[in-house]
Amino acid sequence: MINIERVANIYSKEFSVVDVLDGVSKVRALLLDKDISCCPVMNEGNLIGIITYKNLLRTHPNRIIADVACEEPVIVSAEMSLWQAKELFEETKSEVILVEENGYLSGILSRTLLEKRLGSHIDLLTGLYKSDYIYYHGARLLKNQQEICIVFFDVNNFGVIDKTYGHTVGDIILTEVSKLLSANTPSNAFLCRFGGDEFAVLLPAHLDEGTALAYRLADIISRHRYVREIEISISAGVIGGRRRGERAIDPWNTMEQLMNIASLRSTEAKKNKTTLSVASIEGDEIA
């Protein structure tokens, strides 16, 4: 079962509200006292913006909040995934967003807090995102009925390399492989370290494009010169197709199945000593 973290798990439920006629010094003191960096601004009971400590520092202390550049309030549901919230922060260039639950304003999520939390979704060795990044974007593409393709890689004989040369050398090789994958993955694709010596690329593209990418990456990785002249190759499993029309089936579940098939194909390729094993979905359909 994929565990996608939601805004509900991290947002701050304790927040203060200020009035548009409050003075800047009063609000500054409030934020300092409560040890918070921002708060919603109300005018006659209506939410009109968000004020941040940064805004207040730039403003004369005698002014009223109405004269401070407030950020447009961006309000999201607490059920939103952290990845979607990240996209929203980038799109709106906001420093903070408001969170609502059951139709009521229930808290605040700052960009800093979100980035801190998303840091735990980044693999420390390679700097790549972990698997939930791919699951989120895959489910999103499926919901939008877009074509998707998953390329699943694993490094051949990595266990042997680890035992022969040691884990430090193994780590160096994984770092180099991840850099090669990052540098050669298209900008519209999503790359992650799936776990151990496994990597996955999600493409919003047809299976043929994924297959071509898998061959290209396998070639780049096998041509590269690694530490101690160790020869590295990878096996890949590719799966692709399109989801047509709205379905009751959960796209997260579909993604889980697809990823599983791709990983099995990769194992199959490894067993057959071929670079690639491709699984196309019959009738161009997924789930």
Add this chain to the structure above:
Amino acid sequence: MSVMKEAKKAEIQMHLTEFEMPPMQDVVIVGRNAPIGPEALKRMVDVLSPDQYKIIRVDHPVIEAIVVRNALINMIPEEKLSKFILEEGEKIVDESTIIKAHVDITVHVSKSIDL
């Protein structure tokens, strides 16, 4: 033995002048870091003299906005008036100041008619 006598005196002065209604004239030029912002000014005059002034926010490095009496905008197009105010205002305004200005507009009309 002599005793010093201490005395305290207070002098009170009072100046009486008529309260200006509203306390600003035709135009107020607000610096970017002035202690009172354009929104606060607008709210103040709206309470004292409702619907008589308009805030014109400007893209200027020193001036944040000008608050102009609506009657002036009715006489001269807003863009022309604000351009004139900015050209003159920027010579004396700095970021932290608020300047009030008295603006007189005289319209000269000359017409020829057939006799």
